[in-house]
Every structure is written in C-alpha cells, then in structure tokens.
Amino acid sequence: MIEVVNEPLVSFNGLHYSVNIETEGNKYKSFQLETNSSENCNPAISDPAVFSLESDTVLTVLDSIKSGTGRTNENDLCNNVIVPILSALGVSFQVLKTASCNSVGEFAQTIDRNYNHIIIIISGDTSISELLNNLPASDSEARESQLCLLPLPMGTGNAWASSLQLKCPIKTFRGFINKRLSPKKFPLYRAIFPNKKSTVFFIILSLGFHANLLHLCNDQRFTSMGVERFQIASKEIFDNYNLTYQIKIPGIIDAKFSYFAVINTPNLEAYYMPSPSSDPLNSELHVIGYSASLKRDQLLQRIMKGYSNKPGDSLIDDGVTYEPIDGDFEIIVKDDPSKSPKTTFEICCDGQLLNLLDLHSAGASSENKITVKFLKDYSCYNLKVFSPL
Numbered sequence: 001m002i003e004v005v006n007e008p009l010v011s012f013n014g015l016h017y018s019v020n021i022e023t024e025g026n027k028y029k030s031f032q033l034e035t036n037s038s039e040n041c042n043p044a045i046s047d048p049a050v051f052s053l054e055s056d057t058v059l060t061v062l063d064s065i066k067s068g069t070g071r072t073n074e075n076d077l078c079n080n081v082i083v084p085i086l087s088a089l090g091v092s093f094q095v096l097k098t099a100s101c102n103s104v105g106e107f108a109q110t111i112d113r114n115y116n117h118i119i120i121i122i123s124g125d126t127s128i129s130e131l132l133n134n135l136p137a138s139d140s141e142a143r144e145s146q147l148c149l150l151p152l153p154m155g156t157g158n159a160w161a162s163s164l165q166l167k168c169p170i171k172t173f174r175g176f177i178n179k180r181l182s183p184k185k186f187p188l189y190r191a192i193f194p195n196k197k198s199t200v201f202f203i204i205l206s207l208g209f210h211a212n213l214l215h216l217c218n219d220q221r222f223t224s225m226g227v228e229r230f231q232i233a234s235k236e237i238f239d240n241y242n243l244t245y246q247i248k249i250p251g252i253i254d255a256k257f258s259y260f261a262v263i264n265t266p267n268l269e270a271y272y273m274p275s276p277s278s279d280p281l282n283s284e285l286h287v288i289g290y291s292a293s294l295k296r297d298q299l300l301q302r303i304m305k306g307y308s309n310k311p312g313d314s315l316i317d318d319g320v321t322y323e324p325i326d327g328d329f330e331i332i333v334k335d336d337p338s339k340s341p342k343t344t345f346e347i348c349c350d351g352q353l354l355n356l357l358d359l360h361s362a363g364a365s366s367e368n369k370i371t372v373k374f375l376k377d378y379s380c381y382n383l384k385v386f387s388p389l
C-alpha cells in the first residue's frame with residue numbers, strides 16, 4: 001500500500017520547509033521538498049536554532065547510492081532534500097555519490113585529518129562499516145580532529161541508526177538541522193581471526209543460525225527476491241542444517257548452541273530488537289545464545305521474540321543465554337572441522353560473510369578462535385555520532 005505523509009523539516013529566512021514522503025511498505029518511493037512562507041507554519045516546529053557550520057569543519061554528504069533498493073530520481077534524498085536545504089542555509093559542503101563498492105572505503109582513506117568533519121552518510125550499515133574500517137590508523141603525532149557521523153537510514157537493515165533512535169531519514173535530518181541531536185562517542189570492537197586478519201565491527205558478530213541465514217541469502221538464487229528470501233532460506237536451514245555449534249567463551253560459556261551472536265546494538269532492523277539490554281553508545285557487548293537442545297519451534301519462538309521486545313525487556317527463558325561482556329574475550333568454535341560441514345564455521349560480522357576455516361595461515365593448524373578486542377583509540381579521529389540519546 002502506498003502512503004504519503006508530510007513531515008515538517010525546518011523554518012528559516014521567513015520560509016518553512018517540509019517533505020512529502022511517499023512509502024510503499026518499508027520502501028521510500030519519493031521525497032518531495034515543499035516550501036511555504038513561514039506565516040502558515042506551525043510555530044511549534046519553527047526553531048531559530050538552525051544548523052551553521054564552524055569554519056574548521058568540513059561537511060560532506062556521502063550518498064551510498066546502491067543502499068536499500070537504490071536511488072531513483074523520485075527517492076533521491078540527497079538531491080531532493082539535503083542539497084537544497086544545505087544550499088538555502090548557505091553552508092559550504094561537498095557531495096559524494098558512490099560510483100562503485102570501493103567508493104566509501106576510498107573516501108575514508110582520503111579524509112583530511114587537519115580539519116574536523118561532519119559526514120552525512122545516506123546508507124545502510126555496510127557502507128558505515130566500510131567507512132569505519134578504512135579510516136587511517138591512530139597516530140599519536142597527528143592532531144586529533146573530530147569526525148562526526150550523521151547516519152540517514154536508507155539501507156535495508158539500518159541496525160545502527162535504528163538503535164540510535166534514528167529510524168526515519170527525514171526526522172533524523174530535521175533533528176540535525178534544528179540542532180536537536182548532539183555528537184556522542186560510540187564504541188567499536190575488533191574481531192581478530194586465527195591468521196591475524198581482523199575487522200572492526202559495531203553491530204554484530206554471529207555464528208550458527210544467524211550467520212548461516214545471511215550466507216545462504218547471499219546465494220545467487222535469492223538476489224532478485226525481497227524480504228521473502230529470509231523465510232525461504234530459514235526453512236531450508238531448519239530442514240537441512242544440524243544447527244549444533246559447540247562454542248566456548250573462556251570463563252563465560254561453554255555449551256552447544258543453535259543461535260549465537262555477540263551484539264552491540266539493541267536492534268538489527270527498525271522493528272527487530274533481539275538485544276533489549278544493549279545500548280549502542282555503551283562499550284559493552286551482549287552474548288545471545290539459544291541452546292541446541294531447544295526444539296525447532298522453541299528456537300523459532302525465541303528468534304521471533306525480537307519483534308515484540310521493548311528496551312530493557314528480560315530475555316530469561318529456558319535455553320537462553322544472555323550475558324553482558326565489558327572487556328576483551330575469545331570465542332572458540334570447538335567443533336571438529338574434519339567431522340563437521342563447512343557451514344558450522346560460517347561467520348557474519350556486520351554483514352561481512354566469512355568462514356573461520358578460510359581464516360587460518362597457510363599450513364598452520366590453529367584453533368578456530370576469534371579474539372574480540374574493545375577498541376579505545378581507534379583511528380586518528382575522535383569519532384562521534386549524532387544522536388538524540
């Protein structure tokens with residue numbers, strides 16, 4: 001069903017701006033900017049404190065154009081809303097639209113560290129992960145400039161933005177432009193694999209059902225499908241996978257799970273909250289484990305509970321492990337690779353699909369272990385995210 005709502009945006013210089021947002025299900029079909037003289041506008045949303053740019057700050061609008069369902073002329077948030085408003089405000093800014101899957105990473109490597117930066121990133125989680133993973137390393141001699149992200153959720157999952165209470169791109173931009181969001185520090189974690197390769201993550205690292213599902217959905221035959229791919233792939237996994245994974249976090253857990261994840265954010269999608277005790281601004285991960293002893297319907301019921309959880313809800317239930325962790329730890333997959341299918345070692349790390357068996361140095365036989373480190377001074381920037389929290 002197609003719906004249209006008019007969202008007020010901002011008032012300045014005697015003009016009031018609002019946006020007609022047309023949606024179909026969870027897809028944005030169009031964004032249309034409307035301008036009226038501000039006599040007609042609701043005084044409650046006329047805010048004199050509109051955004052202005054400090055002289056030492058570079059403002060970039062980074063549009064990851066393939067995120068979500070991609071851009072059309074009608075739903076081009078950047079061209080239809082962001083650029084006209086920033087231009088009307090008279091602030092200087094640059095626009096970068098991605099040309100390939102390397103564009104976000106290449107941009108991250110070239111950010112001028114002599115300035116502070118605000119980056120309005122129009123994307124989902126993967127693009128943000130690419131940005132963070134490609135930032136220059138920490139360098140004690142460099143000036144610590146500030147890099148503040150404003151994520152406008154236009155991807156598929158948008159776990160991070162949803163968890164930061166930034167669920168609608170227009171309301172998020174309104175909060176920013178009316179100075180109702182403030183920059184906050186946020187935690188990052190590093191997953192280090194047996195061959196010492198590593199990746200920085202900020203949402204989830206999973207094994208078992210969640211990782212298997214994302215790996216399977218990546219298969220060619222699912223690419224043309226919408227969200228129904230998850231249902232079809234879930235059934236295939238329930239029918240064909242053993243879903244028993246022997247996982248140990250020394251000193252914390254040692255058990256057989258069907259579903260296993262360490263997670264930083266409460267939400268994985270706007271309306272799916274598997275970790276109600278998580279706070280995306282707090283340096284703390286939660287282990288979520290659903291026991292391999294659960295029957296299939298019990299496992300499904302615990303996975304689906306994420307759709308009804310509210311912040312702070314308890315997950316206590318039979319066969320459920322839910323533990324906070326606030327320091328470095330190791331995850332060991334104890335299954336024997338010679339007796340287990342390769343799917344036992346599948347990993348999903350913020351959307352990156354990996355297999356632990358491919359992450360060993362050639363010729364070396366090492367444990368199937370992932371070391372997770374809590375990062376303190378990651379990159380040469382003082383990283384922040386705009387949030388109402």
Ligand SMILES: Nc1ncnc2c1ncn2[C@@H]1O[C@H](COP(=O)(O)OP(=O)(O)OP(=O)(O)O)[C@@H](O)[C@H]1O
Nearest residue numbers: 067068098099101123124125126127155156157158
């Ligand atoms: N012009 C382009 N050509 C090819 N790939 C692109 C292009 N622009 C962006 N990409 C890639 O598309 C991906 C978009 O991922 P993003 O996370 O932003 O959206 P999503 O996958 O829909 O959302 P989520 O990760 O929240 O589910 C990124 O890997 C990005 O590098």
